[in-house]
Amino acid sequence: MTTAVPGTDGALPFPDDFTWGAATAAYQIEGAADADGKGPSVWDTFSHTPGKVRGGDTGDIACDAYHRGLDYYRALLDKLAGRGIAAAATLYHWDLPQALQDEGGWAVRGTAERFAEYAAIVAEALGDRVTRWITVNEPQVVASHGYRAGTHAPGVRDLAAAAAATHHLLLGHGLAVQALRAAAPGRAEAGIALDLHPVLVPGDGAAPVEQARLVTDADLNALFLDPLLHGAYPDAAQPHLLPPDVLVAPGDMETISQPLDFLGVNYYSPVYLRAGDPGDLRRGEEPARCGLPGVVEYRPDSLERTPMGWLVDPDGLYDVLLRLAKDAPGLALYVTENGCAAEDYVGPDGAVNDIERVSYLHKHLAAAARAIRDGANLAGYYVWSLLDNFEWAWGYQKRFGIVFVDFGTQRRIPKASARFYADVIRANAVPALPRSAR
Ligand code: IFM
Numbered sequence: 001m002t003t004a005v006p007g008t009d010g011a012l013p014f015p016d017d018f019t020w021g022a023a024t025a026a027y028q029i030e031g032a033a034d035a036d037g038k039g040p041s042v043w044d045t046f047s048h049t050p051g052k053v054r055g056g057d058t059g060d061i062a063c064d065a066y067h068r069g070l071d072y073y074r075a076l077l078d079k080l081a082g083r084g085i086a087a088a089a090t091l092y093h094w095d096l097p098q099a100l101q102d103e104g105g106w107a108v109r110g111t112a113e114r115f116a117e118y119a120a121i122v123a124e125a126l127g128d129r130v131t132r133w134i135t136v137n138e139p140q141v142v143a144s145h146g147y148r149a150g151t152h153a154p155g156v157r158d159l160a161a162a163a164a165a166t167h168h169l170l171l172g173h174g175l176a177v178q179a180l181r182a183a184a185p186g187r188a189e190a191g192i193a194l195d196l197h198p199v200l201v202p203g204d205g206a207a208p209v210e211q212a213r214l215v216t217d218a219d220l221n222a223l224f225l226d227p228l229l230h231g232a233y234p235d236a237a238q239p240h241l242l243p244p245d246v247l248v249a250p251g252d253m254e255t256i257s258q259p260l261d262f263l264g265v266n267y268y269s270p271v272y273l274r275a276g277d278p279g280d281l282r283r284g285e286e287p288a289r290c291g292l293p294g295v296v297e298y299r300p301d302s303l304e305r306t307p308m309g310w311l312v313d314p315d316g317l318y319d320v321l322l323r324l325a326k327d328a329p330g331l332a333l334y335v336t337e338n339g340c341a342a343e344d345y346v347g348p349d350g351a352v353n354d355i356e357r358v359s360y361l362h363k364h365l366a367a368a369a370r371a372i373r374d375g376a377n378l379a380g381y382y383v384w385s386l387l388d389n390f391e392w393a394w395g396y397q398k399r400f401g402i403v404f405v406d407f408g409t410q411r412r413i414p415k416a417s418a419r420f421y422a423d424v425i426r427a428n429a430v431p432a433l434p435r436s437a438r
Pocket residue numbers: 025028138266337384391392400
């Protein structure tokens with residue numbers, strides 16, 4: 001199957017030193033749940049609890065990646081280096097040792113301190129092979145899904161624990177940055193990856209809608225951006241999401257806001273708000289998560305949705321990158337995750353022709369190129385995800401990979417999107433979008 005060849009008329013170029021990558025996460029691909037002395041983690045516990053993950057799926061085997069290398073991480077990094085690929089390593093992508101959870105997990109300060117010790121150990125072990133470190137992936141999701149809604153591990157539903165987790169995840173990030181820099185002076189580049197969601201009010205928002213926009217933006221974005229970039233929690237956030245003062249020890253905000261080497265942006269979809277009645281919802285509407293009266297969230301009919309129900313809105317990526325260019329001038333940005341689930345299947349010819357994902361990536365890469373042209377300091381892009389994998393509470397039912405995994409045989413099949421992405425990387429440019437998609 002052929003894909004569009006970039007680099008021709010109208011192609012949008014990327015800077016010469018742009019980084020291209022594909023992201024995965026340990027629990028989602030490694031398997032080997034109890035290999036080599038590994039103790040249980042919160043996701044082992046959660047996925048083995050009946051009713052928590054669709055279909056009863058677990059990460060016990062996943063893509064079996066761990067068993068495909070001895071001395072797994074060193075071997076993996078050496079193989080990547082051998083292929084001219086520089087790894088960026090994430091220290092925490094949602095899977096905490098169960099022993100730390102038993103002490104309170106991210107709801108207690110001790111976990112942030114243990115995390116810094118772990119960062120130092122990992123940097124000692126792998127610092128000769130890794131220079132770019134992401135401390136924590138999507139702390140917003142950890143706090144909201146793991147500690148407030150309980151739909152992710154550790155399955156806690158407790159507002160106070162979630163607010164505490166927010167602070168300790170950020171503090172853990174700050175302490176880990178210090179540990180990384182101490183372990184690999186002058187060599188470690190440290191950042192964090194945030195899931196960011198533009199909150200949009202098309203047209204003229206009435207006063208309550210504009211108020212809801214401010215609160216929703218504070219809850220989802222500023223609650224993490226402001227402490228990291230400006231050393232303070234945002235006043236506009238809902239009070240129950242804000243860590244209480246008693247948890248914030250002197251010096252914490254300085255630790256959290258120490259300069260980053262880069263900021264990772266995970267972008268999937270925005271939030272749309274309009275005036276409406278949460279008690280009498282129309283089709284496609286949901287109560288606004290900020291809880292303010294007279295406002296609903298909705299999904300514009302003009303936008304496609306992925307099988308996750310997430311809106312496809314590449315302009316949102318552009319908006320987020322330009323907002324950061326303004327809010328954190330000069331800070332290097334990486335898109336550390338972007339991609340979509342699709343209904344992938346192996347065709348009679350043995351190929352996986354994921355045209356929806358090709359279209360999704362094409363539009364989002366074009367948005368990224370436009371953002372660079374308009375001033376965003378975007379240094380790289382990592383597609384989510386390299387492989388189909390364990391999609392948390394959805395189990396194996398949702399496929400995000402550019403490489404198909406047959407979980408019965410562990411056979412891998414690069415999809416059409418993998419070829420499209422390889423073409424983009426080779427050309428260091430994304431082909432012009434068809435007029436209809438602009
Ligand atoms: O699979 C997840 C990933 O682990 C974190 N960010 C969002 C992805 C898709 O849901």
